Amino acid sequence: MIATAPAPPRAGTSRLRAEVRIVAEADGRGGTRFAVLRGAAPVSLRPTPDGLHLVASAAGPLGGDVVAIDVRVGADAALTVRTAAASLALPGRDGAPSAVTVTAEVGPGGSLRWLPEPLVAVAGCRHTASATVRLADGATLVWRDEVMLGRHGEPPGDVVTRLAVDVAGRPLTRHELRAGPSAPGWDGPGALGPCRAAGSLLVAGPGHRAGEPAVLSPTAATLPLDGPATLTTATAPDAPTLRRLLDTAHRPPR
Amino acid sequence: MHRDAEHPTPLGRNPGPVRVGIGGPVGSGKTALVAALCRTLGAEIPLGVVTNDIYTTEDADFLHRQAILPPARIRAVATGCCPHTAIRDDIAANLDAVEELVRAEPSIQLVLVESGGDNLTATFSRALADLQIFVIDVAGGDKVPRKGGPGVTSSDLLVINKTDLAPLVGADLGVMDRDARARRGDRPTLFTSLRDDPGATAVADWLRARLPAVAVGS
Amino acid sequence: MLPPAALLLADTRLPAGGHAHSQGLEAAAAAGEVHDLPSLRAYTLGRLWTTGLTTAAMAAATLRACSAEGGADWAGLDAEAGARIASPVLRDVSRRLGRQLLRAATAAWPDPVLDGLAAALPGGAHHPVALGAAGAAAGLDDHAVAVCAGYLSVTEATGAAVRLLGLDPYGVARLVAGLLDEVEAAADEAAAPRALADLPCPSSPRLDAGAQDHATWEVRLFAS
Numbered sequence: 001m002i003a004t005a006p007a008p009p010r011a012g013t014s015r016l017r018a019e020v021r022i023v024a025e026a027d028g029r030g031g032t033r034f035a036v037l038r039g040a041a042p043v044s045l046r047p048t049p050d051g052l053h054l055v056a057s058a059a060g061p062l063g064g065d066v067v068a069i070d071v072r073v074g075a076d077a078a079l080t081v082r083t084a085a086a087s088l089a090l091p092g093r094d095g096a097p098s099a100v101t102v103t104a105e106v107g108p109g110g111s112l113r114w115l116p117e118p119l120v121a122v123a124g125c126r127h128t129a130s131a132t133v134r135l136a137d138g139a140t141l142v143w144r145d146e147v148m149l150g151r152h153g154e155p156p157g158d159v160v161t162r163l164a165v166d167v168a169g170r171p172l173t174r175h176e177l178r179a180g181p182s183a184p185g186w187d188g189p190g191a192l193g194p195c196r197a198a199g200s201l202l203v204a205g206p207g208h209r210a211g212e213p214a215v216l217s218p219t220a221a222t223l224p225l226d227g228p229a230t231l232t233t234a235t236a237p238d239a240p241t242l243r244r245l246l247d248t249a250h251r252p253p254r
Numbered sequence: 255m256h257r258d259a260e261h262p263t264p265l266g267r268n269p270g271p272v273r274v275g276i277g278g279p280v281g282s283g284k285t286a287l288v289a290a291l292c293r294t295l296g297a298e299i300p301l302g303v304v305t306n307d308i309y310t311t312e313d314a315d316f317l318h319r320q321a322i323l324p325p326a327r328i329r330a331v332a333t334g335c336c337p338h339t340a341i342r343d344d345i346a347a348n349l350d351a352v353e354e355l356v357r358a359e360p361s362i363q364l365v366l367v368e369s370g371g372d373n374l375t376a377t378f379s380r381a382l383a384d385l386q387i388f389v390i391d392v393a394g395g396d397k398v399p400r401k402g403g404p405g406v407t408s409s410d411l412l413v414i415n416k417t418d419l420a421p422l423v424g425a426d427l428g429v430m431d432r433d434a435r436a437r438r439g440d441r442p443t444l445f446t447s448l449r450d451d452p453g454a455t456a457v458a459d460w461l462r463a464r465l466p467a468v469a470v471g472s
Numbered sequence: 473m474l475p476p477a478a479l480l481l482a483d484t485r486l487p488a489g490g491h492a493h494s495q496g497l498e499a500a501a502a503a504g505e506v507h508d509l510p511s512l513r514a515y516t517l518g519r520l521w522t523t524g525l526t527t528a529a530m531a532a533a534t535l536r537a538c539s540a541e542g543g544a545d546w547a548g549l550d551a552e553a554g555a556r557i558a559s560p561v562l563r564d565v566s567r568r569l570g571r572q573l574l575r576a577a578t579a580a581w582p583d584p585v586l587d588g589l590a591a592a593l594p595g596g597a598h599h600p601v602a603l604g605a606a607g608a609a610a611g612l613d614d615h616a617v618a619v620c621a622g623y624l625s626v627t628e629a630t631g632a633a634v635r636l637l638g639l640d641p642y643g644v645a646r647l648v649a650g651l652l653d654e655v656e657a658a659a660d661e662a663a664a665p666r667a668l669a670d671l672p673c674p675s676s677p678r679l680d681a682g683a684q685d686h687a688t689w690e691v692r693l694f695a696s
């Protein structure tokens with residue numbers, strides 16, 4: 001089971017439009033400092049030794065919420081982003097969709113590790129989590145997406161996760177997962193199958209050796225892309241199994 | 255360029271190396287014939303092989319093990335449950351394989367394209383094979399030439415293989431020869447036993463005589 | 473209306489090499505996931521709305537790019553197509569099928585667009601790019617080529633199922649007929665004009681893992 005942190009209740013009708021901005025720069029002494037750290041409800045930002053934590057100050061995303069997160073990692077800077085707990089994509093009262101959109105740029109020699117806890121696609125939700133990452137030559141990216149397909153014993157709502165990464169202006173990956181009632185056949189043998197958890201881990205960067213493709217399970221594989229990168233995709237019966245499969249391919253440094 | 259006046263072959267019609275299709279039923283000795291031709295002709299003509307296997311790359315693996323040709327001279331294509339489709343209806347994968355052979359070894363002048371074992375109606379598209387050799391064996395019964403079918407009647411050469419088994423299986427080579435003539439008119443038929451003649455000398459001679467002069471001994 | 477040229481482009485008898493590929497069905501059948509008509513329908517539907525949609529969207533975008541001033545950016549389109557195929561085995565299959573389709577399309581519809589593609593990418597284009605270019609040469613519009621892509625995604629899998637599993641061909645015909653509305657709906661989404669990076673690109677982890685595994689089998693009937 002996923003531990004979900006209790007979040008303050010919300011009035012069902014209020015919609016949030018949030019723009020979060022994070023700018024990390026090399027501090028010139030081998031470390032990284034934040035030039036800009038601007039949270040916006042429902043996302044507050046908490047730097048910890050373990051990385052920058054995105055903390056939800058309200059339940060959600062709730063149908064109708066639109067959260068945009070802009071991340072800049074400068075040359076030779078290093079940023080790890082985590083979340084304190086799983087986030088729950090919840091249906092809004094009027095069926096409006098919710099969206100969390102991340103736009104990130106990483107400069108030469110810079111490194112971004114995006115390692116949030118899973119997203120739970122609650123029954124009835126209509127959620128899109130979309131990320132566009134532009135890497136400079138010589139930048140490093142570790143990107144994890146994990147989706148729990150519904151809470152325990154319920155079918156998921158509509159959920160789309162999308163990751164588009166360019167390296168020096170050239171497309172590296174365009175990777176999308178869809179589940180829920182609006183994605184025909186999503187739980188069949190041609191797509192995700194009868195799983196409760198699905199996700200991917202992208203590792204890209206000049207120091208990364210792609211190596212040979214590896215089949216981790218009948219529904220999980222580590223796949224070298226065209227370029228110094230591997231994408232591990234997996235479906236699993238539960239969140240811990242999914243995490244284990246993704247970690248098999250690459251245990252992200254803490 | 256050789257043209258047989260009575261039986262004009264489309265030799266040289268297709269660009270690139272001369273492609274010889276070798277077809278016939280399962281177990282008639284196609285792969286053994288290909289190996290024999292590689293041994294006999296390989297020293298004089300730069301050649302390559304494309305195998306069309308039904309289940310596996312077994313035929314290609316057999317040729318690899320025999321070490322008659324360098325591995326880069328042998329390509330295997332899969333046929334999706336339909337060996338005759340790959341050599342007749344949709345020859346794309348085979349043309350691709352021929353192109354890959356030539357890219358890897360531009361000197362190649364002869365490509366033997368071996369079909370997966372199929373039935374008596376399986377023939378090569380003329381756009382894939384310049385010449386076709388159809389291989390049957392005496393153990394399949396001495397009635398096969400009489401039954402005919404496109405492989406028996408229209409191939410450029412009919413090879414009746416495993417003649418050494420004829421006494422054991424009660425096959426009458428005379429009957430087979432007579433029926434083959436009746437079906438094929440003047441098209442040639444050769445009787446072979448790769449056990450007695452591992453170089454398939456007669457087939458190699460027939461093939462050599464049909465190759466463009468430039469391809470032989472150059 | 474779908475122009476008649478679409479019938480030829482979407483015909484599995486067009487000699488473009490598709491018959492040797494099962495669209496992942498051989499792996500799914502071996503895993504016991506596809507064994508009858510209902511499981512074949514589930515498989516085909518999921519495939520259509522993942523890799524089928526992704527292929528259709530790239531093909532439609534390629535077709536639109538063919539009429540761009542100064543011609544299509546073939547290398548750019550090809551890189552976008554490759555970035556949508558995570559499995560190295562399936563990237564190789566895509567290139568092979570792209571090369572083979574280009575050969576067939578050039579024979580059927582000789583056109584400077586196809587010559588331009590062949591010249592720009594001598595090693596062959598990814599299949600969705602070749603399909604879009606073939607559609608342009610055949611005079612189709614972006615929606616028609618997306619319909620072709622979706623239809624082929626369905627029929628190449630069901631065709632393989634008939635050969636591999638011996639399923640009732642009439643039942644399979646009924647199954648395909650029942651999926652045509654889905655093909656149309658997928659084409660509607662695929663052909664909606666967007667920037668290349670924003671085109672729909674749903675993937676199927678099962679097909680990726682299945683394709684990688686299948687490529688290692690010693691005994692197999694299909695190339696993929």
